[in-house]
Amino acid sequence: MQVDEATVRRIARLARIRITDEEAKALEGELSGILAWVEQLDEVNTDNVPPMTRVADMKLKKRADEVTDGEKADDIIANAPMTEDHYFVVPKVVE
């Protein structure tokens, strides 16, 4: 799969990572190289093969539907770059 510069920019936008023109150019080649390399998987016949979802057979545990955690607002905001009372502060989203 050949990735062009426009695709690199679109992916970077989806990933919310700003990239420079220089990086976009370099990534074009690197991503194309990696994607071409993984294309060897096309040689493998996977008809009727289920995707792997777990490594060992086990049932997901259930637990009682009750509150086991909470009242930790101070802990939750302790590392935030910007807070006000118990809120995270972000730039204005709606004008």
Next chain:
Amino acid sequence: MTDLTKLTLAEARDGLVAKKFSATELTQAFIKAIDAANPHLNAYVLTTPEHALAQAKTSDERLAKGEARPLEGLPIGNKDLFCTYGIRTTACSRILDDFKPRYEATVGQNLWDAGAVMLGKLNNDEFAMGSSNETSAFGPVVNPWRRTRGGKVDNTKLVPGGSSGGSSAAVSANLCLGATATDTGGSIRQPAALTGTVGIKPTYGRCSRWGIVAFASSLDQAGPIAKTVRDSAIMLRHMAGYDPKDSTCVDMPVPNYEAEVARGVKGLRVGVPKEYRVDGMSAEVDALWQKGIAWLKDAGATIHDISLPHTKYALPAYYIVAPAECSSNLARYDGVRYGLRVPGKDLIDTYEATREAGFGKEVKRRVLIGTYVLSAGYYDAYYLKAQKVRTLIKRDFDNAWSDVDVVLTPTTPSPAFGFGEKAGDPIAMYLEDIFTVTVNMAGLPGISVPAGLSGEGTPMGLQLIGKPFDEGTLFRAAQVIENAAGRFPVPERWWA
């Protein structure tokens, strides 16, 4: 007095119980060793001497009262991927900035509850993405081993492997008795092989992932890097165990692995997969493999040729699954709730500026690959396809287990390489994990044990792969190799 830092974990444990020295003396010896070595090796990104001495004091009190816990007073290093309460945890990324978790990773908590002492946080590749520790925001770690060429020591700095390069370097340089590590594609076993140490990645689900900074959740597992097979068995027992906070963590009793190491391999069926004889594998790695086969045979094991036909597809499938899961896991670093924030003109701009400044080159590359393979129209062609290939890789092993109990392979295609030697080409670096990654893809346990030196005098390792939750057999077979090969201490402490 003997140099306490040279003791194994088991010897230190026995020495403490016999009151030959105190936990405080032992801890001070390591603090001193770290102070001298770290400016040269960069194994620790944060040292916590006061924390360690406080823990050691508690240990001495318990030892005096005869109330020693299994790891009482034993100083270890903690990979900076494990969250530590109130102590900076960064995953060696700028994006976590000065993050001080308000919780402790379960694996770490298990160790502290068993009496272990934490010396500090160990360097690693950023978000555990790398095989040389060169992607760390804190700079690379230097391998304590150096090459010998023409009878002369070559001062070229070698990588300690990755991503757990701080762990492997610290253990081999005697800067801790053992270390925590994590393994997503080989990040415990490959650095262990490159530094002459023992590293085990247990079965997926054996250790809790709770509180470990996530990279690829279906592959990540914690395990120890240690000086000996016995030490790794002791550590794993006290890292593993059921944790209701990780739904993929299994509710099964943890065996006494230390009791396994002396059981030998009489009658054990050892598989040798032909697909691991790959192009570009060095002749000395092949010779080492043959030696390992002979050692196990001499100890009473039987050797069987086996085939794992999908081996060559493990690495390309990994480089779809791991980036896909990483792009999802790393979406949480948004500059809002914790870590770095670079203010932008609006919210989206803030996200983009924060992630541009916070992530390093390899992390960006993988997030972008992951975003691409998960983007609209490509999910089936890449991620679903790779997960199907994973089923086939696992089936190869399931078939093999009817004929053999354990599989023997080299750990890496070559010994330690120099700084920058593989940094230019992402795929060349990815090939470092060619023998280790299948184990993560199939969820199996794997151990790397040092087995010999290269022509350049640097260590090389052999890998043993086991059935799910059969770590005990890995310790048995690894001990036989250790007995035959001997241990590989760093010949010269050139940094001291």
